[in-house]
Amino acid sequence: MKNIAESGLKLLKKSETEVKKLLLLNHDKVSIYPESIHKLGESLVMIGRDETRRFLLVVADCPKAVPEGFEGEMLKLSDGGAALIGDLSGANAAALRRHFPWTAPVSLRNRRSTIGCGDRLGLASRGHIRAARKFEVSPVLAQQSMRELSMTGRTFQNVVDDAVFMVFECDYREGFGADGDHLKTIPDIDTALAVGMPMITLDLSEVMNAAAGDWPEAQVNDAFAALDPAYQARVLDEYGDKSFVVGCCEVKVDAATARRCAVMYTAAIDFAEKVYHHIRSKRGDEFDLEISIDETSSPTLPSHHLYIARELRKRGVEFSSMAPRFIGEFQKAIDYIGDLAEFDRQFKVHAQIAQAYGNYKVSVHSGSDKFAVYPTIGRETNGYLHLKTAGTSWLVAVTVIAQCDPALYRDMHRCALANFNDMLKLYHITADINRIPKLETLSDAELPKLMEMPEARQLLHITYGPILRSELRERFFATLHREEAAYTAAIEKHFDKHLSLLGLPRR
Numbered sequence: 001m002k003n004i005a006e007s008g009l010k011l012l013k014k015s016e017t018e019v020k021k022l023l024l025l026n027h028d029k030v031s032i033y034p035e036s037i038h039k040l041g042e043s044l045v046m047i048g049r050d051e052t053r054r055f056l057l058v059v060a061d062c063p064k065a066v067p068e069g070f071e072g073e074m075l076k077l078s079d080g081g082a083a084l085i086g087d088l089s090g091a092n093a094a095a096l097r098r099h100f101p102w103t104a105p106v107s108l109r110n111r112r113s114t115i116g117c118g119d120r121l122g123l124a125s126r127g128h129i130r131a132a133r134k135f136e137v138s139p140v141l142a143q144q145s146m147r148e149l150s151m152t153g154r155t156f157q158n159v160v161d162d163a164v165f166m167v168f169e170c171d172y173r174e175g176f177g178a179d180g181d182h183l184k185t186i187p188d189i190d191t192a193l194a195v196g197m198p199m200i201t202l203d204l205s206e207v208m209n210a211a212a213g214d215w216p217e218a219q220v221n222d223a224f225a226a227l228d229p230a231y232q233a234r235v236l237d238e239y240g241d242k243s244f245v246v247g248c249c250e251v252k253v254d255a256a257t258a259r260r261c262a263v264m265y266t267a268a269i270d271f272a273e274k275v276y277h278h279i280r281s282k283r284g285d286e287f288d289l290e291i292s293i294d295e296t297s298s299p300t301l302p303s304h305h306l307y308i309a310r311e312l313r314k315r316g317v318e319f320s321s322m323a324p325r326f327i328g329e330f331q332k333a334i335d336y337i338g339d340l341a342e343f344d345r346q347f348k349v350h351a352q353i354a355q356a357y358g359n360y361k362v363s364v365h366s367g368s369d370k371f372a373v374y375p376t377i378g379r380e381t382n383g384y385l386h387l388k389t390a391g392t393s394w395l396v397a398v399t400v401i402a403q404c405d406p407a408l409y410r411d412m413h414r415c416a417l418a419n420f421n422d423m424l425k426l427y428h429i430t431a432d433i434n435r436i437p438k439l440e441t442l443s444d445a446e447l448p449k450l451m452e453m454p455e456a457r458q459l460l461h462i463t464y465g466p467i468l469r470s471e472l473r474e475r476f477f478a479t480l481h482r483e484e485a486a487y488t489a490a491i492e493k494h495f496d497k498h499l500s501l502l503g504l505p506r507r
Helices: 002-011 016-021 090-099 125-132 146-152 156-170 186-194 210-214 217-225 229-239 255-283 302-314 340-356 374-381 391-404 406-423 444-452 454-462 464-468 473-482 484-501
Strands: 030-032 038-040 043-049 054-060 073-076 082-086 113-116 138-145 177-183 199-203 242-246 249-253 288-292 321-323 361-364 385-388
Touching: 043 156, 090 156, 113 177, 113 484, 125 138, 125 156, 125 391, 125 484, 138 146, 138 156, 146 177, 146 464, 156 177, 156 186, 177 186, 177 288, 186 199, 186 255, 199 255, 210 217, 210 255, 217 255, 229 255, 242 340, 249 255, 249 302, 249 340, 255 288, 255 302, 302 321, 302 340, 321 385, 340 361, 340 374, 361 374, 374 385, 374 484, 391 406, 391 444, 391 454, 391 473, 391 484, 406 444, 406 454, 406 464, 406 473, 444 454, 454 464, 464 473, 473 484
Parallel strands: 113 138, 113 385, 138 177, 177 199, 199 288, 288 321, 321 361, 361 385
Antiparallel strands: 030 043, 038 043, 043 054, 054 082, 073 082, 242 249
16 A cells, blocks of 8 residues: 555656556555546545555645545655545545535536436446436436435435545536435435535425325315315415416316315425425525425326426425326336326426426436336426436346356345345335246356346345345445446446436437
8 A cells, every 4th residue: 555655656746637647556456546636735635446445545745735634544655755545434525525625516406407326335426427427417426315324224424425435536527416315304304404415305295195186076175175265265266177388288277176286285385385495594595406296106197296386386485306206107126117108198298387387307206227218208308307216226236246246146136035025015016026037047147137127126126225234235345346347337338328218418
């Protein structure tokens, strides 16, 4: 390690460009990521790796020239030079954000096309960045839900910090987002805001009365009659038996639908308004609020989407995107299930509503691997969209492990089978895992093909938590560290496919 630091000291007087061209910082299985080399005053700051870990390296003329905030072991070098070698810790991430502000997440509310990358491992952002650099798209590199945090044993701070190190390593200066995903309470929102997450995906599933969507009309009428009389009158006056022209489409709302919408969504809209003002009090205009109404069993009707959007705008709630529940099945890890022609017809109306009421982004949740509908989504939104992915990057890791460490994959598969039924309580999928071949019937060479089988993909997708909390965790991360290049290339290729099929312009 001292040798590599000495090499860095020799390069200190050269420009960043010269340093990056000189691949001299490679010694005895220790290497530096060339794009991570940055000059800071009289020092060089960079990220390297050895056989077991990635680390931060700061090289300076003398110990006093090491910038403030970085922590680690200090080494004495020749001619009075010094090197600090530190872990990729929270303190060092904070120091990077302080000294290199472009490594901190930012609001993407004015970016046309965004993609949530859902890196559950803190290792995928390198591949995400490589793909994003090819297209007119802004990545939300740090994105996790409370459920994912509990499954992986991470915190929002960990998620942001991991993205910061990858952004610095890749010298990515175009801005990235960080999303506290599917949050339902103000305390959870505050936790995400406190670590600098500018995007909040507000999940309204627990405050909206989704059950009223199936109530008989008499029950809806009784519930509507319990609302404030002035509010009842306004709802019927503004929506009852009205037609709304949105772009090239028309949305009709009869009086019964208006009453049903009021019963279903009034409490949720009240809460969204409260959350909006709360976030704004903490971040001013530098935030992205996404309204999520997709966690329901029934599709969001265009008339309901229109009602929610109009009511939020009427209250002055500024939101960047909305995630309806679209017709068909958006199950985890697999392609769209449903009538493509009907999806095209309904999605067009949803896109027109978004353009008519504030030109917010249509957000597609569980959006990874839905290749059949990407052309429609990209075309009808004209690229003004947010695509949310999560588990697909985890499955790319699983595939790489199946290719490179078959014994580990077999143990992960067995762990997944043992925990599958418990995970069904948290995730909605319809996979018949009895269709998956028995492991003992498959050769090592056949294992990667399992990740092309919908049932096996869903099995491994929803059981990431038990796998990462098991005794397999250390082997899993050690393998991904060893196979870093393969994992990065596979992530890049997978996201290239997503962004290409959406029809996003290439840079």
